Amino acid sequence: MSARDLLLPLIAVLVLAGLAFSGLSGTLLNLLIFMMIISLAAQGWNILGGFGGLSSFGHAAFFGTGAYTTLILQTSLGVNAWAGLVAGVLLGAAVGAGIGFLSFRSGLKGSYFALITLAFAEVLRIASNSAPITGGAAGILLPLDYGFLNLQFDDRRWFALIAILFVGAALALTRWLERSRFGAYLIAIRENEQAAQALGVDVFRVKLGAITLSAGCTALAGVLYAQNYLFVDAHVAYGPWISIEALFAAIVGGLGTMFGPLVGAVALLGLGEITKMVSGGVPGVDLLVFGAILILTVAFVPGGLMSLRQRLTGRRRPRGETALRSEEGA
Amino acid sequence: MYSPLIVAEALLNGLMLGAVYALIALGLTLIYGVLHIVNFAHGALLTVAMFGVWLLAEHLGVDPYLSILIMAPAMFGLGYAAQRFVIGPASHGSDNSILLVTLGLSIIIENGLLAGFRSDTRTIDTDYAFQVVELGPLLLSFPRVVGLFVALLSALVLWAILERTDVGRAIRAVAKEKLGAALVGIEVSHVYAVTFALGCACLAVAAALLMPVFYVSPTTGRAFVLVAFTIVVLGGMGSIVGALVGGLLIGVVEAACSLFFGDSLGQIGIFVIFILVLLFRPTGLFGARQ
Numbered sequence: 001m002s003a004r005d006l007l008l009p010l011i012a013v014l015v016l017a018g019l020a021f022s023g024l025s026g027t028l029l030n031l032l033i034f035m036m037i038i039s040l041a042a043q044g045w046n047i048l049g050g051f052g053g054l055s056s057f058g059h060a061a062f063f064g065t066g067a068y069t070t071l072i073l074q075t076s077l078g079v080n081a082w083a084g085l086v087a088g089v090l091l092g093a094a095v096g097a098g099i100g101f102l103s104f105r106s107g108l109k110g111s112y113f114a115l116i117t118l119a120f121a122e123v124l125r126i127a128s129n130s131a132p133i134t135g136g137a138a139g140i141l142l143p144l145d146y147g148f149l150n151l152q153f154d155d156r157r158w159f160a161l162i163a164i165l166f167v168g169a170a171l172a173l174t175r176w177l178e179r180s181r182f183g184a185y186l187i188a189i190r191e192n193e194q195a196a197q198a199l200g201v202d203v204f205r206v207k208l209g210a211i212t213l214s215a216g217c218t219a220l221a222g223v224l225y226a227q228n229y230l231f232v233d234a235h236v237a238y239g240p241w242i243s244i245e246a247l248f249a250a251i252v253g254g255l256g257t258m259f260g261p262l263v264g265a266v267a268l269l270g271l272g273e274i275t276k277m278v279s280g281g282v283p284g285v286d287l288l289v290f291g292a293i294l295i296l297t298v299a300f301v302p303g304g305l306m307s308l309r310q311r312l313t314g315r316r317r318p319r320g321e322t323a324l325r326s327e328e329g330a
Numbered sequence: 331m332y333s334p335l336i337v338a339e340a341l342l343n344g345l346m347l348g349a350v351y352a353l354i355a356l357g358l359t360l361i362y363g364v365l366h367i368v369n370f371a372h373g374a375l376l377t378v379a380m381f382g383v384w385l386l387a388e389h390l391g392v393d394p395y396l397s398i399l400i401m402a403p404a405m406f407g408l409g410y411a412a413q414r415f416v417i418g419p420a421s422h423g424s425d426n427s428i429l430l431v432t433l434g435l436s437i438i439i440e441n442g443l444l445a446g447f448r449s450d451t452r453t454i455d456t457d458y459a460f461q462v463v464e465l466g467p468l469l470l471s472f473p474r475v476v477g478l479f480v481a482l483l484s485a486l487v488l489w490a491i492l493e494r495t496d497v498g499r500a501i502r503a504v505a506k507e508k509l510g511a512a513l514v515g516i517e518v519s520h521v522y523a524v525t526f527a528l529g530c531a532c533l534a535v536a537a538a539l540l541m542p543v544f545y546v547s548p549t550t551g552r553a554f555v556l557v558a559f560t561i562v563v564l565g566g567m568g569s570i571v572g573a574l575v576g577g578l579l580i581g582v583v584e585a586a587c588s589l590f591f592g593d594s595l596g597q598i599g600i601f602v603i604f605i606l607v608l609l610f611r612p613t614g615l616f617g618a619r620q
Contacts, residue, residue: 055426057433106609110425111368115559116608122556123601240552244437251430284444284548291437298427298434299420 005175012262013168020160029156033228035269036163037221041242042249042261043170044217049247050256051177052210053190054109058117059218059246061099061124064237066092066219067226071140072133074150081151085223092219093212100211104204109193118243125238139233142226151227163224167262170217174258186210187256218246248290252297254306263305268293332589339468340589341582346474348581349481353536354554355561355573356485357529363568364505364525367428371412372558373551374436375530379405379537380546381443387454387541394454394541395476401534409530414523436551443548451545459542477539484535485574488528492570501525505568553597557584560604566614575615 020032041063049055069091070084079087099120108116128134146154153159177183185206188196197203222242226232235241245268253264271293272286279285301308354376361369382401386392392400416435421427461472492498503511504521512518544550561580565572580600587599607614 053426055429102605102609106612108608108612111429112608112612114429115368115563116605119556119560119601119604119608123598123605126598126601244433247430247433279445282445283448284441288438288441288445291434291441294434294437295416295420295431298430299422302422302427 005179006172008258009168009171009175012171012259013164016164016167017161020157020164026156029160031269031273033156033160033163035265036160036167037224037228038245038249038269039167039262039265040163040170040221040224041218041246042253042265043167043174044214044219044221045246046174046214046250046255046257046261047177047217048210048214050250050254050260051183051186051190052207052214054207054211055114055247056117056214056243057114057240057247058099058119058121058243059215060238060240060243061117061121062092062096062215062218063222063225063242063246064121064124064128064232064234065095066222067232067237068128068134068140068222069219070223071142071226071232074142075140080149081227082149085151085220085227088223088226089216089219092222093216095219096215097208097212099215100208104207104211118240121238121240121243125234128238129234134234134237137234139231139236142230144230152230159228163228166220166224170220171258171262173213173217178258182206182209190256221246248294252293252304254304257304257306260304260306267305335467337589339470340585342468342470343474344582344585345578346470346478346581347585348578349478350536350539350577351554351557351561351581352574352577353481353484353532353539355558355565355577356488356570357532357536358558359562359565359568359570359573360488360532361526361529362562363570364501365413365522367417367425367432368559369526369529370429370432370555371436371439372529372533373553373555374439375405375409375412375551376533376537376554377443377546377548377551378408378439379530379534380541380544380550381447382534383537383541384452384454384546388452394456394538395480398480398535398538401538402531405530405534406527409527410523412530413526414519417526418519418522436555440548440551447548449547449549451547451550453545454541456542471543473539473542477543480535480539484532485570488532489570491528497521497524556604557600560600560607562614563604563612564607564614566616569614569616572614572616 016032016036020029024032041059044062045056045059066088069088070081073079073084073087074081099117103113103116129137134140144152146152151159151162177186185196185201188199188201189203189206193203222237225236249264249268250261251264252268253262254260268290271289275286275289297304303310354372358369358372361367361372379401382404383394383397386397386400387394412435417428417431421431458472462469463472463475464470492501500511500516500521501524503514503516504518504525508518511521557580561573561576564580565574565576580603583599583603584597591599
């Protein structure tokens, strides 16, 4: 990976940061922050589901672990928010490694993998709803206390900027995945596991690495969510909603692409807001539209929004793939 | 410790709830066995059927048990259309796409119901909801006794359809050898849709059996999805006998866990079984192949 590879993530960060500081209203700024959080969760999902071809229905397990870890550490041990963030990401990654170790050792993939991840998330949800350490059904509230060390800002633009920087880091991570040997192994496993194994790829370890990275990234989204709303309970942390939104954004945006999850999150949540406005706040209408879009995407645009762009530019530029590559790298 | 009588009653009640679980799982396992797809929308379709039963009782005064006669054909039609016109064409036959399309379908259904009915829980009042049947020293809830018998009867009917009719023969042929079945003139996409429809008809019966003792809200089906998957995996994906035995077993396990650990942890028992079976015996108790 060269410095040139980092150019696109950098541009994305600059554009988003410019947007955050362009005088957005409070509502729009909140929406932007939420988009960044979902995008991070989706970027995590994309590492495993997009590059590795392993669809998880239970990324809430990692999201929730990140969210709970940082809030528990801050409220009961008085740890500062940044240490909480690091601990949340590490613990989320560890949960991912644990689930991955068990599932991949048993050779689970496809529907079986989707179902077992969902089951793990549900176990965590039910357990955290009754365990004392997670505050039971009442959840955990983080007291309002502005300051950089507390990762709470009076001016919410700073929080948006931090979220955007993390999204940029995740973009760079994805770019590395596209360029690195590890990423190539992972894609090889997605395309044909047996062939990859025959060529000497250590399938188990590569998958384990992928789910650990993926879980860490999604756990970071959970940490930011908890930090942004200063609250977490069992439904928010481990509920199916986040597993579904992460999966939606990644698939609609474009599986296995660097910008897919970000584009998907922005497009879906933007559309969700518009639907809510148009329908006058009837509950569920935005998710109804998401469901329809998921089916339409799978049916007609399996490559997601990113493939749409490639199709268009591909038509304008007859040189196709090479033209795209140089354009992306420039 | 609880007295043996209470334990026996709880376990028997669990067995009867398990029969309804088994019926839900039966539809799921049938669909898996023939189409080789994991129907993630199964829970949402159950919710649709339960709302159907509720609407009939609320507005037309139809008894929940009698509504089977209306809801079973209705759900059969809905299931046929869903597979023939949405799931089949949209997923291009890939395992992952089918999973995602049925997930999308379940989200559409759940939120469609949420938009239409809001998140209130609804129940049906019947004269017999709290009646009990005396069996020696044991007192058993009447709706659950009905549930046990109707569920077993439905399983028998399903078995008869599969074993004794032409449609059943076609379904079994497609399950065994899709290409061969197509070559002898069986229309595979039609058989797929009929199978899916039969699975949905099972849901209609299950919904009618559940409504006198349970409530319905747009997310009710969710609670049953994982239970049904657990049963299907436990019994062996695609195995009808497995679904029956698995359903009864899970019902008893849930009743036992709820009795000893409380309601919410009773559910954990089910998920733990699910995870353990998937990890250590993914072919289940009766499944031949993975």
